[in-house]
Amino acid sequence: MALLPILSFPDPRLRTIAQPVEAVTDEIRQLAADMFETMYEAPGIGLAATQVDHHIQLIVMDLSEDKDQPMVFINPQITPLTEETQPYEEGCLSVPQIYDKVERPSRVKIEAINLEGQAFEIEADGLLAVCIQHEMDHLNGKLFVDYLSPLKRQRAREKIEKATRQRDKAKVAVKR
Numbered sequence: 001m002a003l004l005p006i007l008s009f010p011d012p013r014l015r016t017i018a019q020p021v022e023a024v025t026d027e028i029r030q031l032a033a034d035m036f037e038t039m040y041e042a043p044g045i046g047l048a049a050t051q052v053d054h055h056i057q058l059i060v061m062d063l064s065e066d067k068d069q070p071m072v073f074i075n076p077q078i079t080p081l082t083e084e085t086q087p088y089e090e091g092c093l094s095v096p097q098i099y100d101k102v103e104r105p106s107r108v109k110i111e112a113i114n115l116e117g118q119a120f121e122i123e124a125d126g127l128l129a130v131c132i133q134h135e136m137d138h139l140n141g142k143l144f145v146d147y148l149s150p151l152k153r154q155r156a157r158e159k160i161e162k163a164t165r166q167r168d169k170a171k172v173a174v175k176r
Contacts, residue, residue: 048138
């Protein structure tokens with residue numbers, strides 16, 4: 001397994017629309033394994049392939065405390081099951097250190113394929129419903145900051161750019 005670099009906002013590659021997975025191959029299974037390793041190390045609870053510069057419809061998630069309930073969604077489709085929405089404080093591995101409330105449907109149906117190539121369907125609410133919708137947005141080239149006001153989005157961009165500059169300066173100082 002390998003750790004993969006996570007793209008950070010405002011990288012334009014995060015706006016790429018993911019393509020469907022044609023077939024579940026060993027290469028797809030390896031990518032999923034690498035994505036889990038990357039997500040756990042980050043640490044996060046969900047990761048879309050788009051975030052690691054693979055523009056295919058693949059999502060990994062693990063919402064468990066012990067990180068022992070991995071879920072894989074290939075070519076996922078979501079159907080809201082209610083018009084009721086709920087605000088949820090979201091963060092993102094591609095938008096580090098930024099958190100804000102986003103309104104999303106509170107209950108959804110997810111149809112996808114697993115790593116064995118078998119179709120499955122689940123209904124979700126709470127954190128699972130929020131997380132799958134958040135990761136699906138990535139596959140569609142959308143980020144949670146897109147739901148925020150233009151001012152909040154600009155502040156997020158500036159904060160991330162400043163943190164990136166500081167990190168890069170620290171790397172240069174260490175190399176000297």
